[in-house]
Amino acid sequence: MAFNLVYKRFGACSILVEWPAVIEEEILKDIMIFKTAIEKNNIKTIVELKHAYNSLLISYSSFLESFKNESDRLKNLYKSLNFKNDTVSVLWRIPVCYDAVFGIDLETISVEKKLSKDMIIKRHSESIYTVYFIGFLPGFLYLGGLDESLYMARKTTPRLQIEKGAVAIGGNQTGVYPMSSPGGWHVIGNSPIAFFNPKLKSPCFAKAEDRIVFEPISLKEYHNIKVLVEAGVFQLKSEVFHG
Amino acid sequence: MVKVLAPGLYSSIQDLGRIGFQKYGVPYSGAMDVYSAALANHILGNNENDAVIEMTMTGAKLQFNSQTCVCISGAAMSPRINNNTIKHNKNIKINVGDVLSFGKLSKGFRCYLAVSGGFKTEEVMGSRSMYLGVTDQFKLYKNDTLLINENNSYTGIKNASVKVNNRYFTTKEIDVFKGPEFEFLSENEQAFLFKKEFTISKDNNRMAYQLSEPLENSLKPIITSAVLPGTVQLTPSGKLIILMRDCQTTGGYPRVLQLKESAINILAQKFTGGLINFKL
Numbered sequence: 092m093a094f095n096l097v098y099k100r101f102g103a104c105s106i107l108v109e110w111p112a113v114i115e116e117e118i119l120k121d122i123m124i125f126k127t128a129i130e131k132n133n134i135k136t137i138v139e140l141k142h143a144y145n146s147l148l149i150s151y152s153s154f155l156e157s158f159k160n161e162s163d164r165l166k167n168l169y170k171s172l173n174f175k176n177d178t179v180s181v182l183w184r185i186p187v188c189y190d191a192v193f194g195i196d197l198e199t200i201s202v203e204k205k206l207s208k209d210m211i212i213k214r215h216s217e218s219i220y221t222v223y224f225i226g227f228l229p230g231f232l233y234l235g236g237l238d239e240s241l242y243m244a245r246k247t248t249p250r251l252q253i254e255k256g257a258v259a260i261g262g263n264q265t266g267v268y269p270m271s272s273p274g275g276w277h278v279i280g281n282s283p284i285a286f287f288n289p290k291l292k293s294p295c296f297a298k299a300e301d302r303i304v305f306e307p308i309s310l311k312e313y314h315n316i317k318v319l320v321e322a323g324v325f326q327l328k329s330e331v332f333h334g
Numbered sequence: 335m336v337k338v339l340a341p342g343l344y345s346s347i348q349d350l351g352r353i354g355f356q357k358y359g360v361p362y363s364g365a366m367d368v369y370s371a372a373l374a375n376h377i378l379g380n381n382e383n384d385a386v387i388e389m390t391m392t393g394a395k396l397q398f399n400s401q402t403c404v405c406i407s408g409a410a411m412s413p414r415i416n417n418n419t420i421k422h423n424k425n426i427k428i429n430v431g432d433v434l435s436f437g438k439l440s441k442g443f444r445c446y447l448a449v450s451g452g453f454k455t456e457e458v459m460g461s462r463s464m465y466l467g468v469t470d471q472f473k474l475y476k477n478d479t480l481l482i483n484e485n486n487s488y489t490g491i492k493n494a495s496v497k498v499n500n501r502y503f504t505t506k507e508i509d510v511f512k513g514p515e516f517e518f519l520s521e522n523e524q525a526f527l528f529k530k531e532f533t534i535s536k537d538n539n540r541m542a543y544q545l546s547e548p549l550e551n552s553l554k555p556i557i558t559s560a561v562l563p564g565t566v567q568l569t570p571s572g573k574l575i576i577l578m579r580d581c582q583t584t585g586g587y588p589r590v591l592q593l594k595e596s597a598i599n600i601l602a603q604k605f606t607g608g609l610i611n612f613k614l
Contacts (some may be wrong), residue, residue, distance in 0.1 A: 099514050101511075101513075101514055101560070101562070101589075101592060102562055102564065102565075102592040102593075102594075102597060103511070103594060105562065107514050107559075109514075109559075112556075112557055113557075117502055120572060128408045132394065133375060138353055138354065139354060139356055139359060141356040141560050141583065142358070143557070143558050143559045143584050144558055144559070145557055145559070146557075146559040146560060148559075148560035148562075150562075189550070220608065221584075222582070224357075225357060225358055225359040226359045226558065226582065226583045226584030227359060227360075227361045227558075227582050227583070227584055227585075228359055228467070228582065229358055229359045229467055229468060230358065230359055231359050233558065233584075269467075270466075270467040287358070287359075287467070289360075289458050289459060289467075289468045289469075290458075294355075294358050294360075294459075295358050295359075
């Protein structure tokens with residue numbers, strides 16, 4: 092599937108390519124195929140490629156003398172692509188403790204949505220989420236696939252500090268805070284695993300198009316896993332995902 | 335080796351930043367005023383990307399335990415070696431035991447200290463720029479020790495110096511490009527951006543500078559997309575936020591303007607209450 096793309100100059104050294112303004116897996120696939128093709132094309136002056144839900148930012152090492160020449164080159168490359176789907180992704184099983192110790196906003200959601208806490212946890216942990224991209228904070232995964240009954244407008248006043256590992260819901264999104272940060276999302280649990288490790292060659296285990304499921308664990312299991320994570324010996328469960 | 339006797343208000347190690355890691359959500363970071371940092375390195379004959387100390391509003395107090403050369407650029411903070419005033423933008427010899435200190439801030443906001451060969455602190459993802467969560471430390475503390483090239487014989491040309499145009503610190507002009515969502519603003523809103531003089535609010539740090547004067551607008555948030563240092567975001571309530579070097583990699587507010595690189599450097603030398611005009 093090929094889309095009508097919009098090319099915009101962004102600052103002195105970058106081109107922003109935009110897909111239709113919707114969050115869809117078809118678009119994510121399309122972006123990733125184009126991104127991979129640009130990487131393989133090995134254009135020496137490109138220093139950074141960064142994609143989001145419906146956009147790809149291409150940054151060059153110096154001032155873009157001719158936006159037209161460069162965007163024409165990219166348009167031709169896009170036209171030449173073969174959009175068959177042969178991606179293999181990984182499904183990661185992320186342990187999450189939804190105990191009241193961590194799930195500090197479960198009560199609020201429960202009242203607002205007229206759903207029991209157990210039902211919220213069930214619906215949150217039964218979905219398979221798609222990783223769209225990593226942004227906002229080092230290791231923060233933008234996930235698609237939250238159950239509609241759990242959509243919850245962001246808090247009007249953000250918390251000054253959300254704990255590392257907090258699993259939260261904001262609008263139609265859910266995610267895990269890889270480090271402590273201010274934030275306006277509703278916190279429903281905490282994951283003991285590390286989402287970002289700057290010392291590793293691949294600092295994030297997950298990548299765009301991978302899948303995530305959240306597996307409920309008890310407080311006791313949480314502390315056990317935490318110890319293993321801190322000792323650097325915890326093995327995250329994963330499997331190859333076709334679909 | 336350099337010992338931090340006092341860190342000042344907010345001092346950190348910075349180079350030209352962390353490039354190639356945006357895909358993991360890692361900010362670029364790097365010197366807020368890249369021009370001044372690079373200038374200090376050039377005067378010492380260093381590489382442009384060598385790590386320097388960035389000092390904000392008040393200077394640090396440092397003791398050198400080896401012979402080296404230093405150069406100070408950027409904000410004027412009355413630098414002294416053992417209580418003797420020293421000049422900016424000059425290659426200055428340092429002897430074992432010398433103490434470098436700073437006094438009153440008279441111009442600019444961020445001062446840069448380069449040392450011969452650069453500071454050899456922890457390197458993570460191709461950069462020594464400190465950033466919370468990526469490097470172990472995000473700023474300098476009292477009694478920190480910073481590694482430098484220990485066997486540096488003094489080779490600097492004594493009279494080498496450059497003249498920096500003061501306009502760099504005083505100009506209100508902030509050169510910009512149109513941002514990706516600029517065209518969504520009405521003609522009046524677009525005109526307002528270039529007619530109005532804006533004030534830098536007290537919310538300003540390495541991540542972003544917020545402006546005091548609101549821009550009434552009807553723009554909706556966008557689907558989260560790329561942002562860059564120098565991106566001017568417009569919130570639904572009309573707040574203009576200029577992202578700086580430590581900014582997040584993506585954002586959901588409309589991007590109405592994009593600062594030129596030189597304008598980011600100029601803005602980095604301004605502080606609360608400072609006035610700016612956007613110029614296309």
